[in-house]
Amino acid sequence: MEMAKRAAMLPILRCLAGALWACIKARRELALENLALRHQLAVLQRRRPDRPLLTRWDRLLWVWLSKTWPGWTRLLVVVQPDTVIRWHRSAFKLYWRWKSRRGSSGRPKIDRELRALIQRIADENPTWRAPRVFKELVRLGFEVSHRTVARYMPRRPPSPASRQSWSTFLANHRDAIAAMDLFVVPTITFRLVYGFFVIGHDRRHVLHVNVTEHPTAAWVIQQLREAFPWDAAARYLIFDRDSTFSTEVRGAIGSMGVKVKPTAFRSPWQNGVAERWIGCLRQELLNHVVVVNEDHLRQLVRDFVAYHNQDRLHCSLGGDAPLGRAIEARPTSRSKIAASPRVGGLHHRYGWREAA
Numbered sequence: 001m002e003m004a005k006r007a008a009m010l011p012i013l014r015c016l017a018g019a020l021w022a023c024i025k026a027r028r029e030l031a032l033e034n035l036a037l038r039h040q041l042a043v044l045q046r047r048r049p050d051r052p053l054l055t056r057w058d059r060l061l062w063v064w065l066s067k068t069w070p071g072w073t074r075l076l077v078v079v080q081p082d083t084v085i086r087w088h089r090s091a092f093k094l095y096w097r098w099k100s101r102r103g104s105s106g107r108p109k110i111d112r113e114l115r116a117l118i119q120r121i122a123d124e125n126p127t128w129r130a131p132r133v134f135k136e137l138v139r140l141g142f143e144v145s146h147r148t149v150a151r152y153m154p155r156r157p158p159s160p161a162s163r164q165s166w167s168t169f170l171a172n173h174r175d176a177i178a179a180m181d182l183f184v185v186p187t188i189t190f191r192l193v194y195g196f197f198v199i200g201h202d203r204r205h206v207l208h209v210n211v212t213e214h215p216t217a218a219w220v221i222q223q224l225r226e227a228f229p230w231d232a233a234a235r236y237l238i239f240d241r242d243s244t245f246s247t248e249v250r251g252a253i254g255s256m257g258v259k260v261k262p263t264a265f266r267s268p269w270q271n272g273v274a275e276r277w278i279g280c281l282r283q284e285l286l287n288h289v290v291v292v293n294e295d296h297l298r299q300l301v302r303d304f305v306a307y308h309n310q311d312r313l314h315c316s317l318g319g320d321a322p323l324g325r326a327i328e329a330r331p332t333s334r335s336k337i338a339a340s341p342r343v344g345g346l347h348h349r350y351g352w353r354e355a356a
Contacts, residue, residue, distance in 0.1 A: 110148060114144065123154070130150035134146045134150075174202045180224070182215060182244060183197075187291045192213070196223050199274055205309055217246045218248075220244060228256055236258065236259050240271055284343075335355065
């Protein structure tokens with residue numbers, strides 16, 4: 001009997017508890033709503049001519065309301081809800097900046113005497129780096145980590161005698177480096193024609209160029225044979241990860257005694273010489289003509305390569321052409337400057353000619 005009475009009382013107690021919580025919740029909602037309205041009224045009473053005057057405490061209040069009251073956006077008038085969210089993020093940054101302030105976390109600082117000793121050892125031994133200094137301190141009985149020693153090592157610029165610059169490295173190796181790449185050109189009938197070229201790094205000399213509508217692996221291998229006849233192949237060949245340069249192409253390059261150097265994925269700057277030549281080709285030729293077909297493009301590109309190798313002067317070559325261009329002295333006082341058209345008249349080469 002007692003168990004039946006208790007079982008009957010449980011639903012009643014649950015209903016009473018729910019009703020009590022509803023009353024408390026309703027009063028809480030009403031109190032928060034009253035607080036929000038009174039606060040906004042106080043803000044509007046101290047309003048500036050252009051906008052409400054909000055203090056740091058006003059911002060903190062609304063950040064707190066946004067976290068404790070689900071209906072806070074319904075009564076917000078003085079600012080936008082996004083502004084309150086931005087305030088909260090700023091407060092979060094300030095909190096973690098305070099929490100992560102120097103000295104409150106992380107490894108403790110080493111004393112001034114040990115810092116001075118690290119500086120002294122590094123100054124007395126200019127060629128020593130952090131590992132050598134760290135081992136010396138361990139032998140002296142100091143308990144310090146390698147990373148701490150590296151942090152307090154003096155910052156020195158690298159000695160030119162101890163490190164080779166990039167310009168020196170490229171100057172020593174550019175004779176053995178070549179690059180290849182493909183470029184695409186639309187024709188007058190909107191067909192796509194692909195151009196292939198090989199360029200040497202030493203003097204930006206274009207070794208070979210050809211065009212086709214179907215750049216297969218077999219076609220690329222044949223172009224490489226024509227670019228590197230007999231024993232004239234470079235030591236390294238740089239190219240991107242185009243699907244045309246397949247495993248078959250790489251195997252053929254290796255059989256020529258050339259080491260393949262593919263660039264990283266989507267990293268055209270690693271093949272900068274080839275990319276720069278494509279840009280030069282487009283700026284100085286392709287942007288000024290309408291290509292009719294494959295044969296037309298082949299003739300245009302070969303004319304441009306002849307002009308590029310023999311006549312075009314390059315800043316990187318000290319004002320010389322890739323194949324060398326001699327300085328012409330004025331033969332006689334009657335000689336005049338004459339222009340010889342190149343690439344269909346888009347460019348010219350100038351030289352001395354006897355006046356008629």
